[in-house]
Amino acid sequence: MSELSVNHLLGIKYLKKEDIDLIFETADHFKEVINRPIKKVPSLRDITIANLFFENSTRTRLSFELAEKRLSADVVNFSAASSSVKKGETLIDTVNNILSMKVDMVVMRHPNPGAGVFLSKHVGASIVNAGDGAHEHPTQALLDTYSIRERLGEVKGKKVVIVGDILHSRVALSNIFALQLQGAEVKVCGPKTLLPKYIDKLGITVETNLRKALNWCDVANMLRVQNERMEISYFPSSREYTQLFGVDKKVLDSLDKEIVIMHPGPINRGVEITSDVADSNQAIILDQVQNGVAIRMAVIYLLASKIKR
């Protein structure tokens, strides 16, 4: 396969296994490109991309912008905090105004689940979902599974546990879809209050004992506790959360095998993982960040190749 089956990247659930394979193969090439003395290729010099961030982001936004610039696309940035959205403009109006300035692709982060899908039905540009509420964050799941493939050779047959705040996490949902599509076994682990009620319907297992989960897995993806999304208390204190669901070097060293530690960032050091774990050889957190640029270059390149001239 040399072409994606979709015109937008709205979520992993809309992709086929072959799409992911193509994105990974293309990302391999871009990973080589971004390690050259000159890290830029001219492929997208006639493409304009708007990054619309209706929600705060540092890493994802930087990563997308860098990926776009490495492909020579023209980039415009927009953040909701300093825009007409504050004056009451609707999403479609905002986007159509931007598109009338001849923009070919929109990378959007939005607090409402389904915002990307909605937009793709109403505007004529290619849409990349950079996170929509607690729904999906497809490029994060792609870079996470790409990093697993890089470290362990393949994703198929690997046991991955996603630890922490599953309830508020778009990273968890996209990761579950991406891992399953590539043939990995998935478990989630966290306080019961932070596990969605019907999560087992997705074909994954649930574990509330972190030690058991870590002993079972090859990879542990430690999610951030999303305090900003919690209107109520889901656990008594950060200290208690850390004692039950935090990973420190002592726990890691006491396991039968050497597992891989991942974190989508930003890390609350000392809450989900301690500093010595984050900085250890078992952690691939910075690889994830580097792979993020290559994966986003691949996604944008492949979607751009489907835009009609």
Next chain:
Amino acid sequence: MSQKLLLSAKEIDIILHRLACQLIENHTHFKDTVLIGVQPRGTFLADRIKQILVNDYTITNVCLGYLDITFYRDDFRRGEKPLEANKTHIDFVVEDKRVVFIDDVLYTGRSIRAALTAVQSFGRPLEIELLTLIDRRFSRHLPIQPNYRGRQVDAINQEKVKVHWVENEGEDAVYLINP
């Protein structure tokens, strides 16, 4: 569709030896010279040239790399088929080196134009030369000519020149294909 044999295995072998000798004439010890096969089809020819230099002329320090030009092409989003990338493998320094691009067929010159841009990402070479097995004359879109050419071919536009290699197609041969 009809196809005509342009070069046989024997003829290709003679030409490859001649091209290798011409390279030696200009680059003697290959101290500051690097060979770069242009992906996807130039790599077979580049491998062969290196083999001849090493085995028949005992030049052992030949640096050989592969360069993919997909992301530098000027026909992105213009063709029917999407462009597929190949591996770039250059594990040496290009800066201040004498680079020899190697490709099987020189046609419009657009691939070489892309390769000239692509190689700049690795540094500033001292000079760049071009070696091709087949030079389709009268069909150039750009002012690009080879420094070393195997055989010059006159072919009309809808005709195709296809180079077969033992490693890939099971035989060494060059065909002129009329669709």
